[in-house]
Amino acid sequence: MHSSADPVQQPSQTVLPNGLRVRLMPLLGSSQAAALVRVHAGSHDAPSAYPGLAHFLEHLLFLGSRNYTAAEGLMPFVQGCGGQLNASTRERHTDFFFQLPADQLEEGLRRLVDMLANPLLDPGAQLREREVLQAEYQARAQDAETLCDAALGHAIDPTHPFAGFHAGNRDTLPVEDAAFQEALLGYHRRFYHAGQIELLLAGPQHEEVLQCLAEQMDAGLASHPLVRREVPPLRCKANGWFRLQLSTAQPRLLLAFALDGLPEHAVPALDYLSAWLASEAPGGLTQRLRDAELVQSVKLRIPYWYAGQGVVVVELLPTERGMAAPAELVEAVLDWLRFFSDDARWQPCHEEYQRIRHRSLQNAEPLTRLRYWVDPLAWNLNSDEAAIKQALSLLSAQMLGCAPLVLITDKTSCAAIETSGFPLRLQSEPPQRTVPADWGWQQPAANPWLTPGLLRYEAADIPPALRWQGPEDMSGQGALFLRWQFMRGESFPALSHTLTHALQSAAWAAQQAGVALRFEDLGDAWCLRLEGFAEAIPAILSDITPVLSAPPAAAFTEGQALAERDAALSSDVMLVRQLLNRLPRLLMDPTAAPGQTAASSSLARLWQTAQWQGLAIGFASSISGPLTDAIHTLPGTPALFPVARSVPATVKRWHDVSGAAAMPETAFLLFCPLPDRTAKCEASWRVLGRLIEADFFRRLRSELQLGYAVFSRFCQFDEHAGMLFAVQSPTASANEILDHVEQFLSDSTVKLAEQDEDVIERAARQASDRHVASASDFRAQAEQAWQSLQAGHEIDRPIEIAAAMRTLQRQDLTAALEALRLARAGWVAVANAPAPDSGWT
Structure with a gap:
């Protein structure tokens, strides 16, 4: 772009x-x-x-x-x-x-x-x-x-x-x-x-x-003058400690600051403070607290801000040790704020912040840019730096001028209080005290990936397991996809959580450097994705490869705990989103049991059996040298032959992920795999998905009022492509939602039969025109290429699909809907409820 x-x-x-x-x-x-x-x-x-x-x-x-x-x-x-x-x-x-x-x-x-x-x-x-x-x-x-x-x-x-x-x-x-x-x-x-x-x-x-x-x-639009609105003063009337009962969520510790009367430049000052408070750079607040085994993460949230007043929240996810010492955590955060507000921090931290913001907007999508610039005081080349620095001083003075309100959330039983809205179990508690520690805070380390200083040279040879796809992206973007395949049907959740945790700081630093780093657990395969600023990717891969091969010892302990926590549904994340996170792993062999505890010896043995394949797309040939040098150090063995793709089972599988826990809402996913791998079949299903998407939303959300989280779409998870239906409902059971989905598909058969031929042809033509990602839309182009390879196709698969779409007629879509409705390639259901009958395995 x-x-x-x-x-x-x-x-x-x-x-x-x-x-x-x-x-x-x-x-x-x-x-x-x-x-x-x-x-x-x-x-x-x-x-x-x-x-x-x-x-x-x-x-x-x-x-x-x-x-x-x-x-x-x-x-x-x-x-x-x-x-x-x-x-x-x-x-x-x-x-x-x-x-x-x-x-x-x-x-x-x-x-x-x-x-x-x-x-x-x-x-x-x-x-x-x-x-x-x-x-x-x-x-x-x-x-x-x-x-x-x-x-x-x-x-x-x-x-x-x-x-x-x-x-x-x-x-x-x-x-x-x-x-x-x-x-x-x-x-x-x-x-x-x-x-x-x-x-x-x-x-x-x-x-x-x-x-x-x-x-x-x-x-x-009608023409009227701007309405000025009054702002009542905001004063914290209870600088104390409170405890909130949250029985199914991960414990939290919140420090809340009520601020008022700040200048307009407090907005970019808050963004600047947030960037450094949540920084995972070596020597930063998060890293120091994590090294002390007190927290998992730190972030700054602003649940309310308007006209110089607002509520700023420092939110920590404490470890078990941190929950036992909340006063120590509160004092550490305040001590760090005192350290950071010193004038000596401004110049080096501000220069780094400018590089971060510049990189975040470089090649950003149009909507991302709009959401940044909608704030008229968002940092820019012409920002009044002196005004931002002054606002930061005033902001820090208010935050440190009086004790914050402290909120602890855990499973501790609290009495219900009277509210006009959301139900709360909340109680006040005596403030806890601690002897201040000497943390010896230091300037957080600069992010080396922001200024990679790449030495360019062409590779002598590119591994056969790596697909190198040109041409060079003219906007300087690149994408590297790596996939490790294990024995079919095996999964290793504790080890994947270990690596995800070990890569947490790297993912944060890569994001600052304009690269999205994602490590995905696909059940019997793992995937690493690096997408964004091409020059930074070789250095990032080179630096994280040792972490992949041999994570720190503490990561294994945390990985085991995370895997155990992830096995149960929680209220930290929307229920249907938690099911979506599980779906890729559940699409593999359902008879396999998770294997390997989180231990370095287990990971070493796993890497010995892993075979990797990859795709590098958009890179200049002069970057091929440093990139392939980093790739040569990857754990696992390059795959000499294409990895065999699984064949959809023609059965209906139901995964109950509730853990027998009763929940106030039902979340339900239905994934219907493609019945065959031909371009015509996929083209038919993709066009059908577009035709029914709005109708499905309107029927189940607006007319039946099943819930507000309702959607359907054609999608692909790793090698598995098909139609997905998703609903989260506070009133309907999983069985009732399934009945509604089946009725919708039956009614769609009638509607499709009555649809004008020109409407179908126009939908197919429009889908064809838009299916192949534009050369200027690098992210979409890279994603299409990777999905094609994952599914066992060639990179030109999208062109093949687009051509097939142009030839589609009503009978093709009717056949696709019939195959979907009759589960010709099986169905996979995921819900926080048991299967409705014995027809599901």
């Missing part, structure tokens, strides 16, 4: 006649475009009588507008283009954003402006969508982070809007009442107009074209 300007050059803002504020980012050479709308109104601006109204309106806007029905609106349109979209209601703003093929930007914007300006707000749709918010409320009532923030609001200042309940549920949204409807319309009229909205656009279009699109949006 190429940009017409420096990636850290902030796009200028203009104001159009109706008041719409606009920032435009031409990205020459990009195949994708993106739009982000920020409405300057959020949950704190809704009438206090109707908590959740702002969030509810955000949902309703997607359910039909004056010129587009719900089936024609923005969500199905973007999904049909293979794009991505979402919306988010925060305390003082609401965002709507999407990314899609660049030639569809104008059509997407037409739908966006129509839903913002002319929503139908149909009463029947409101009743149905309220049930979706009720399901979302029930899911969030089990979410650890949500409950922590609710507890902090209650403890800091119960009278401030931060302490209020803003998610909305069945009780707070009386859609049947005329007064509620008047309030809903009034909120929309007051805030959804050009004067209250910002628009950011990015794409390969010339700036004049983007400007024209922005002017069309401005003309489509």
Whole structure:
């Protein structure tokens, strides 16, 4: 991807006649475009009588507008283009954003402006969508982070809007009442107009074209002046210690700081502080606490920020030892903040921070750029560094000026307290004290991968097990994929967790250097992915190879504990997401039992039997030398022959991952593998997936109101490609969800038979046109190439699929749907519930 300007050059803002504020980012050479709308109104601006109204309106806007029905609106349109979209209601703003093929930007914007300006707000749709918010409320009532923030609001200042309940549920949204409807319309009229909205656009279009699109949006919105909103003072009224009962989540220790009256440059100052507080660099806070076996991780969160006031949270995941010494951890964090606020830290840390931000935006996707620049004070080339430094001093002074509120979460029994929203079991506790330790803090080490200083030379030979794929990516990106195959049917969760833990700091440092490092456990195979800034990848691989071969001793202990914890579902991560994380491992031989405890001897034996294959794509030939030198040191043996691919079992397999634990919600996945490996079969299933995606969402989420986490799509996990259906529901059982999926597939057969031939041909043609990743979209191109090799195909497989799509007719899609519905290649179900009957193995 190429940009017409420096990636850290902030796009200028203009104001159009109706008041719409606009920032435009031409990205020459990009195949994708993106739009982000920020409405300057959020949950704190809704009438206090109707908590959740702002969030509810955000949902309703997607359910039909004056010129587009719900089936024609923005969500199905973007999904049909293979794009991505979402919306988010925060305390003082609401965002709507999407990314899609660049030639569809104008059509997407037409739908966006129509839903913002002319929503139908149909009463029947409101009743149905309220049930979706009720399901979302029930899911969030089990979410650890949500409950922590609710507890902090209650403890800091119960009278401030931060302490209020803003998610909305069945009780707070009386859609049947005329007064509620008047309030809903009034909120929309007051805030959804050009004067209250910002628009950011990015794409390969010339700036004049983007400007024209922005002017069309401005003309489509009502013209009113910006509404100024009052901000009540924020004062922490209880500088004490609290304990929150979370029975199924990993223990946490939170230090909360209530801040007020800070200058506007506190925003980039907080980002700067966050980057260093969560740093995993040698000598940094996280690394020192981890070396002392006190924590697993440290991060800074900002659950609320507006107009110079907010709540800043330092969140630690303590080890067992750390949970036994919370006062020691609190004092260590405060001591580090005192050390970091010294003027001597500013210059070296600030220069490193600038390199980090520059690299994070280099070759970033359009939507990533928009989400960064939507904050007008985000760090850029022209930032007022003196103002940021001054704001950091004021920020540090407030954080260190009084004791933070401390919140401990664990399984300790606490009494329920009265709340107007999420249920809390919360109690105050006497503050704990400790003798301050002399940590001897030092400047965190600089990240060497940010300035790799690569010595370029061509390789004398490239291992046959490594596929070297050109041409060189002109934007300086590269991707390296490595896959180690073990004996079929074996899995090693304790050892994979050991390596994941050992690579944690490396993954953080690689991310700073513009490279995504991912280590994946695929059951009887492991995969390492390095994607991003090409010049940094050889050094990263060279430095992490010794860690792969022989991790530190402490990593084995932690890996064993992580594997045991991962075996049980928790409330730390959304339930359906936990099932998705397990699915790749469950698609292997289901009869295999996990093997090997976390020990160095076990890992050494495993590497002796592992065979690896890989793909290097986008690299310049002058990088082949250092890259292949690093590859020659990899553990395992290069595979001399292609690894045999598994054949789908024609049975229905059900994986109950509940561990017999009762849960308030049901999560269900159904994966339907491709029945054969031909290009025509895959093409048919991919087009079918696009045709049914929006209908599946609308049927199970909007009409049946099963839950708010509902989706379907064609996807591939390692070598396994097929159709995936996913639902998380607070009301339906796994058996009931399965029945709904089967009924949907049956009804889809009827709909497909009645569908106009030209609709099918157009869908197949559009899928064909968009299937092969553009040469300017390096990430997609690399992913397609790797997926093709994983599935045992050649790299030109996408071209073959696109050609097959153009020849598809109704009978091909009908045959694909029939094979899917009748489980010709078997089904794999994953749920936190037992199988419904003996028809499943």
